[in-house]
Amino acid sequence: MTQSARDLYCLPAVAAEDLATAGFGKLTARWTRGEGESPFTLRDCFDQSLQGSGRLLLESEETFELLTADGGSITQSARREGDFVADFADGPVKAALADLSELRCLLPVGNGQMRADRLTLLDDEGKTQARAQLRILTADEGGALLVTLQGLRGYDKALQLLRGRIEEAGGKPLAEADLYALLFPARAPYVAKPEIEIGFDEAAFDTATDIIAAYLPVARANEPGVLADLDSEFLHDYRIALRKIRSVLSLFKGIYEPDQTEELKARFSALMAPTGRLRDLDVYLLEKHVYYELLPESLQGGLDTLFANFAAEREAEQARLARHLRSKGYAKEIDKLTRLFAKRKKLRPGPMADRPAHDYACALIWKRYRKVCETAAGIGPETEDAEIHQLRIHCKKLRYLMEFFAPVFPAAEFKSLIKPLKRLQDNLGLFNDYAVQQHSLQALLGGLDGTPDAATLDLAQSVGALIAVLHGRQLEERAKVVESFARFDSPETQQTFRALFHEGKE
Numbered sequence: 001m002t003q004s005a006r007d008l009y010c011l012p013a014v015a016a017e018d019l020a021t022a023g024f025g026k027l028t029a030r031w032t033r034g035e036g037e038s039p040f041t042l043r044d045c046f047d048q049s050l051q052g053s054g055r056l057l058l059e060s061e062e063t064f065e066l067l068t069a070d071g072g073s074i075t076q077s078a079r080r081e082g083d084f085v086a087d088f089a090d091g092p093v094k095a096a097l098a099d100l101s102e103l104r105c106l107l108p109v110g111n112g113q114m115r116a117d118r119l120t121l122l123d124d125e126g127k128t129q130a131r132a133q134l135r136i137l138t139a140d141e142g143g144a145l146l147v148t149l150q151g152l153r154g155y156d157k158a159l160q161l162l163r164g165r166i167e168e169a170g171g172k173p174l175a176e177a178d179l180y181a182l183l184f185p186a187r188a189p190y191v192a193k194p195e196i197e198i199g200f201d202e203a204a205f206d207t208a209t210d211i212i213a214a215y216l217p218v219a220r221a222n223e224p225g226v227l228a229d230l231d232s233e234f235l236h237d238y239r240i241a242l243r244k245i246r247s248v249l250s251l252f253k254g255i256y257e258p259d260q261t262e263e264l265k266a267r268f269s270a271l272m273a274p275t276g277r278l279r280d281l282d283v284y285l286l287e288k289h290v291y292y293e294l295l296p297e298s299l300q301g302g303l304d305t306l307f308a309n310f311a312a313e314r315e316a317e318q319a320r321l322a323r324h325l326r327s328k329g330y331a332k333e334i335d336k337l338t339r340l341f342a343k344r345k346k347l348r349p350g351p352m353a354d355r356p357a358h359d360y361a362c363a364l365i366w367k368r369y370r371k372v373c374e375t376a377a378g379i380g381p382e383t384e385d386a387e388i389h390q391l392r393i394h395c396k397k398l399r400y401l402m403e404f405f406a407p408v409f410p411a412a413e414f415k416s417l418i419k420p421l422k423r424l425q426d427n428l429g430l431f432n433d434y435a436v437q438q439h440s441l442q443a444l445l446g447g448l449d450g451t452p453d454a455a456t457l458d459l460a461q462s463v464g465a466l467i468a469v470l471h472g473r474q475l476e477e478r479a480k481v482v483e484s485f486a487r488f489d490s491p492e493t494q495q496t497f498r499a500l501f502h503e504g505k506e
Contacts, residue, residue, distance in 0.1 A: 007163070008071035010177035013143025015169040016136060019119070022165045027121040027129060027158060034116040040137065041111050042180070043083075045104035046190055046225060046234070053099075054175030056146075057106065060114065064093045069175045071148045083107065084231070103286070105231045110184045112139035119147075121158050129158035132166075137183060144182040147171060190221055192237055198407040204360040205353035208252045211404055213341040215241045220334065227322050232282040235321075239279060242272050247400045251364060254352030261350070267337065274324045280440070281314040283433075294469045295462065302462030305455055306444075361405035366501040368398040376485040381478070385435050388481060392428035399425060413496055420488040427480045434474035441467050 011019070020031050040060040044050040050057055054069035059078050066074040076091030083105040088094040100106075117134040135146040147166055151159035180187060194214040198207050219241035225234030249256075249265045256264070284291075288307050292300055324330055340346055352360065375391045399421055406414055441463050448456055 007149040008067060008069065008174045009147040009149070009166050009171035010174050010179050010182070011145040011147065011166070011169055011171045012182055013136065013138065013145055015171070016134075016145050018169045019145075019147075019165060022169065024121055024161055024165065027123060027161070030120045030122060031134075032118040032120070034118075037113040037115045037138075039111065040114045042109040042183070043106040044109050044180075045100060046107060046230075047104065047192060048180070048189060049100055049104065050097075050106075051178075051180060054173070056174060056179065057093075057097075058114075064088075066093045066096055067146070067148075067174065068096075069173065073148075101233070103231060103233050107230065109180055110139055110187065112137055112143075112183060114138075119162075121162055128152065129155040130162045132162060137179075139183045142181075142183050142185050144179050146174075146179075188221075192218060192240075193403075194218065196404075196407070198357050198405065200356070200358045200408050202357045203353060204252065204355045204357055205255050205347075205349050207357045207360075207404075208248050208255045209341055209344055209347060211248050212245050215245050216334075216338050216341060219245075220338070223325055227325055229318055229322075232286060235275060235279055235282065239272065239275055242268055244400060246272070247397065248404070251368075251397055251401055252352075252360075254350045256350050256353070257348040258350065260348050267333065271330075271334070274321055278314065278317040278321050281310055281317060284310050285314060291466060295465050299462055299465045302455070302457075302459035305459045306462065357405065358408045361401070361408060362501045365398065365401050365405065366497070368394060368401055369497050369501065372398055373489065376489070379482060379485070383478075388428065388431055388478065389435070391481075392425070392432050395421065395425050395428060409500060413500055417493060417496055417500075420484075420490070420493060424481070424484040424488045427477055427484045431474060431477040431481055434470045434477060438467050438470050438474070441470075 020029075022029070038060050040058050043057045043059055056067040058065045058067070062078050064076050064078045068074070074092045074096055076093040077089055079089055081087040084102065085094060085097045085100055085106070086102060088097075115136045117136060119132040119134055120128055121130040123129055129152060131150045131152075133148040133150065135148075137144045137146065149159065149163060149166075180189070194217075196210050196214050198210070219238050222234045222238040222241070225231070226238055246265060246268045249261055249268065255261075285307065291307075292303060295303070372391065372394045375387065375394055379388060379391065399418070402414065402418065402421075445460060445463055445467075448460060
């Protein structure tokens with residue numbers, strides 16, 4: 001008997017009884033119960049990227065088992081130095097997880113007990129025509145049944161019959177099912193970019209308020225991960241959520257009364273302020289290997305000191321931010337802001353509050369697009385860094401506006417505009433990173449003692465060399481910015497922007 005097909009299905013635990021009592025025509029179903037249960041832990045990144053790819057990572061008895069969407073199973077030892085994929089011992093599971101973000105650690109989704117059963121379909125001669133491996137997973141709050149189909153060559157009808165019964169019992173392919181919800185129904189999934197429904201004629205006031213109300217919980221969902229310092233993406237997502245809220249307050253002019261708008265902008269800026277230096281240090285440390293690659297070995301002597309200093313400063317900054325997030329003042333402020341946008345009674349509408357969302361979006365996006373074009377048209381070899389920085393800000397604001405209002409515009413046309421805009425933003429982001437890094441390293445040089453020892457001299461030499469290399473990279477990126485804008489400013493893109501946001505809107 002040769003296995004010819006494998007598929008993986010997920011069912012609610014209560015469906016096990018329906019499957020056990022289902023009829024299979026002339027075939028006899030034999031359900032073999034496994035001996036005992038074993039504890040398991042489900043692991044995934046905080047953004048559920050593993051589940052999103054249709055895979056499942058089980059940790060049990062010091063073993064990792066990765067179940068793939070087609071029913072495949074890969075195993076290796078669960079011994080590791082940490083919870084990032086890079087910390088795993090070399091093996092097939094580590095290799096299969098190489099597509100996950102290296103910045104995200106694999107966290108416990110939840111724990112439970114697992115029992116392995118087997119379902120076999122036999123003909124009247126006792127020959128096996130199809131079989132299924134059954135995993136019954138139970139947790140405190142719920143349960144699920146995983147069924148891996150195993151067809152045998154020459155018995156396709158039996159396999160299809162078994163598949164049909166599983167689907168009738170509520171089975172869905174793993175990639176389409178929500179196993180986490182079945183096992184842990186009280187668990188709230190994390191969504192970094194919440195889908196916000198916007199009506200074509202919805203008042204702009206409601207649109208702005210809905211966006212802010214949706215992103216406040218995103219920021220709050222990342223607080224525990226920032227406090228525990230699990231991985232750098234918690235702080236990154238926390239900052240992005242607050243930045244998008246600040247962008248709404250800055251870009252949606254006239255939605256709230258001017259005095260209240262300025263007050264809210266100041267309050268959200270105050271929430272962001274304590275996070276800036278820690279994020280800068282995270283970026284430096286995450287790019288550590290890049291810095292070493294930029295310099296020849298003869299100039300790397302001071303990099304060990306540089307990154308040791310960054311690591312020590314990061315530890316202090318992390319502790320300081322944790323104290324801030326645990327403070328009564330922070331808790332009171334974030335709760336007040338959350339209630340303000342949830343209840344809305346104390347929000348004071350401005351002169352543009354009642355404008356229809358679509359018309360308001362057209363006006364904002366067209367104005368920002370024209371600003372991008374005007375700024376980019378003046379960029380050349382002699383353009384000051386500050387002007388390119390302004391172009392980056394205008395592009396970011398344009399991107400935010402388009403993402404906020406995407407639901408009221410045709411998806412295909414929108415996608416054709418976002419792609420070249422993102423490419424331009426990528427180049428502008430690198431240009432800005434090189435400029436900021438040079439400035440920071442120059443400040444570090446300026447702060448060195450006047451009578452340096454040998455270690456300080458090595459540090460100064462390495463930092464000076466880095467500044468020179470980064471300056472060269474920045475000049476290269478400047479040329480790419482011009483090229484990317486030329487692609488973004490194509491006749492097709494110009495016409496699409498005009499058709500969507502300008503023609504007939506004045």
